[in-house]
Amino acid sequence: MPKLKLPAPPVPPAFKPKPRRPDEHQHTAIDHAKEGGIGAIGWVDERMGASGFGRWLMFRKVPKGTNWFYTLGSATMFAFLNQAITGVFLAMYYDPNAINAYESVRYISNEAFLGEFVRGMHKWGSSVMVILIFLHMARTFFFGAYKYPRELNWVIGVALLILTMAMSFTGYLLPFDQRSYWATVVGVNINGTGPLVGPYLSDFLRAGPDFTATTLSRFYAIHMMLIPGAIAALIGAHLYLVTKHGTTAPPWMKAETDPDLRTEKE
Amino acid sequence: MNHRQKEEYLREYSILKNQGKPFWPYAVAKDGAMAAVVIGSIILMSIVLGAELGPKADGTTTTYVPRPEWYFFFLFELLRIIKPPELVPLATIGIPTICMILLFLLPFYDRGPERRPEKRPIATTAGIFTIVAMGYLTYLGAAAGSPNEIEMEPPPSVVAQGEQMVEQFESGKQVVAQAGCLACHKIGENGNDGPGPHLDDIGARVGRDAIARTMVNPTAPMPSYAQLQEENPERFNNLVAFLSQLKGEEEE
Numbered sequence: 228m229p230k231l232k233l234p235a236p237p238v239p240p241a242f243k244p245k246p247r248r249p250d251e252h253q254h255t256a257i258d259h260a261k262e263g264g265i266g267a268i269g270w271v272d273e274r275m276g277a278s279g280f281g282r283w284l285m286f287r288k289v290p291k292g293t294n295w296f297y298t299l300g301s302a303t304m305f306a307f308l309n310q311a312i313t314g315v316f317l318a319m320y321y322d323p324n325a326i327n328a329y330e331s332v333r334y335i336s337n338e339a340f341l342g343e344f345v346r347g348m349h350k351w352g353s354s355v356m357v358i359l360i361f362l363h364m365a366r367t368f369f370f371g372a373y374k375y376p377r378e379l380n381w382v383i384g385v386a387l388l389i390l391t392m393a394m395s396f397t398g399y400l401l402p403f404d405q406r407s408y409w410a411t412v413v414g415v416n417i418n419g420t421g422p423l424v425g426p427y428l429s430d431f432l433r434a435g436p437d438f439t440a441t442t443l444s445r446f447y448a449i450h451m452m453l454i455p456g457a458i459a460a461l462i463g464a465h466l467y468l469v470t471k472h473g474t475t476a477p478p479w480m481k482a483e484t485d486p487d488l489r490t491e492k493e
Numbered sequence: 494m495n496h497r498q499k500e501e502y503l504r505e506y507s508i509l510k511n512q513g514k515p516f517w518p519y520a521v522a523k524d525g526a527m528a529a530v531v532i533g534s535i536i537l538m539s540i541v542l543g544a545e546l547g548p549k550a551d552g553t554t555t556t557y558v559p560r561p562e563w564y565f566f567f568l569f570e571l572l573r574i575i576k577p578p579e580l581v582p583l584a585t586i587g588i589p590t591i592c593m594i595l596l597f598l599l600p601f602y603d604r605g606p607e608r609r610p611e612k613r614p615i616a617t618t619a620g621i622f623t624i625v626a627m628g629y630l631t632y633l634g635a636a637a638g639s640p641n642e643i644e645m646e647p648p649p650s651v652v653a654q655g656e657q658m659v660e661q662f663e664s665g666k667q668v669v670a671q672a673g674c675l676a677c678h679k680i681g682e683n684g685n686d687g688p689g690p691h692l693d694d695i696g697a698r699v700g701r702d703a704i705a706r707t708m709v710n711p712t713a714p715m716p717s718y719a720q721l722q723e724e725n726p727e728r729f730n731n732l733v734a735f736l737s738q739l740k741g742e743e744e745e
């Protein structure tokens with residue numbers, strides 16, 4: 228943790244607490260509740276020491292000129308969280324074996340409470356996440372944000388992009404309807420044409436030379452344990468580096484020298 | 494970037510950063526607004542567009558559409574554009590792998606200090622070209638349908654072989670139409686031009702047994718029809734019969 232002297236954050240005027248009047252009663256229930264809350268936070272912080280991290284994360288400055296394009300990264304993260312949460316609810320009903328998979332998805336769509344809605348959010352959320360990740364990548368590309376000292380963050384980003392596409396690929400099979408089945412058969416075959424590792428990769432995905440019942444459970448395990456874990460960990464590393472280096476200023480911003488340095492102070 | 498340029502960048506950046514605003518609450522407010530738009534759009538799409546579920550997966554025969562999710566169209570279209578069989582591995586794996594490596598290594602070969610897009614003509618042009626190419630390929634993929642009907646009269650050579658042959662031809666045609674072959678092959682005016690070869694004269698080029706062997710044990714990325722042969726040999730035979738009668742003769 229770098230030892231930073233952080234300035235008190237400027238609070239917009241409307242949110243500034245009003246100073247207490249001298250004759251004000253200090254022992255209302257609200258006052259007690261406030262003190263209780265602060266006391267509890269203090270208790271935890273005394274034992275965990277996380278407030279330094281919180282200040283480091285929240286009260287760092289973002290450079291002058293930061294604009295809406297800079298929200299695309301966090302928007303990608305929220306799309307990922309949406310996938311994670313809706314995915315948990317789908318997993319409560321989904322049955323990853325070739326005999327029951329289709330039926331369980333049909334049950335989710337037609338019978339389970341809000342089932343089709345949650346499935347729809349997961350399905351369309353995947354498109355939204357892919358669009359956002361490409362937009363975010365385009366932003367960092369055109370702003371030259373991959374240059375020194377943020378090269379490593381770009382590399383982590385590309386890994387996230389590949390993993391996101393792998394999520395889409397493995398998830399597409401799970402409803403186990405005609406379209407998803409045949410698209411995946413062709414997709415795995417395409418993998419197999421690759422040089423050297425191609426055939427091995429295909430055999431690994433299919434769990435053997437043929438498309439069998441094990442293939443589905445393998446895709447399921449990859450889709451809901453292996454890749455999401457890797458993505459979550461990499462997003463953590465990505466955001467750590469973002470916070471550490473700070474986000475870039477837009478490339479056309481020029482630093483003005485502090486006027487105090489130029490003119491004599493009265 | 495050499496050492497001096499790095500120092501210069503860091504200095505300039507620290508000034509800009511100091512002139513900025515704190516993350517909380519300013520950036521958080523923007524991020525939060527954007528997050529609301531994102532989640533709102535997802536909810537809206539889910540309500541309006543729903544989540545369809547096609548017929549159950551069936552390894553034998555079907556009216557299936559072997560189509561990936563739309564954001565994979567650009568990869569699939571590469572296959573249609575690069576057709577010679579010996580180049581297929583290039584399209585399927587070669588080009589995407591090279592692009593991935595180029596993407597990974599970007600910060601290591603583009604190390605100039607300049608960050609303004611208009612002052613980085615090569616990077617900016619390459620970026621725009623990539624976006625346009627991917628957009629165009631996605632559009633092509635979206636526009637290519639997967640027809641499941643074949644309009645084609647039995648050619649004279651089939652008619653000459655008698656009533657029974659015509660019947661087999663017709664029902665084989667049905668199987669081909671329903672099995673999704675047209676997603677990747679073209680027969681007469683029907684179907685998509687690639688990734689697979691034209692089948693107009695497949696019967697003239699390849700023997701009947703060889704066709705059957707290919708159906709069971711195809712070259713990737715074509716899926717195998719072994720299950721169809723096992724579970725419904727009659728349909729499978731009709732399919733092979735139909736294909737072996739295509740001699741490319743009824744072209745005018």
Ligand code: HEM
Binds near residue numbers: 307387469473
């Ligand atoms: C799951 C996917 C991803 C998430 C959740 C994510 C999240 C973020 C966030 C929140 C930021 C802070 C600044 C901003 O929002 O623009 C950021 C910055 C950055 N991201 Fe990502 N990102 C993802 C994928 C990618 C990809 C695919 C790339 C590029 C290949 C990438 C490269 C970068 C770079 C270079 C920065 C630094 C930008 C700067 O300092 O201006 N990220 N990311």
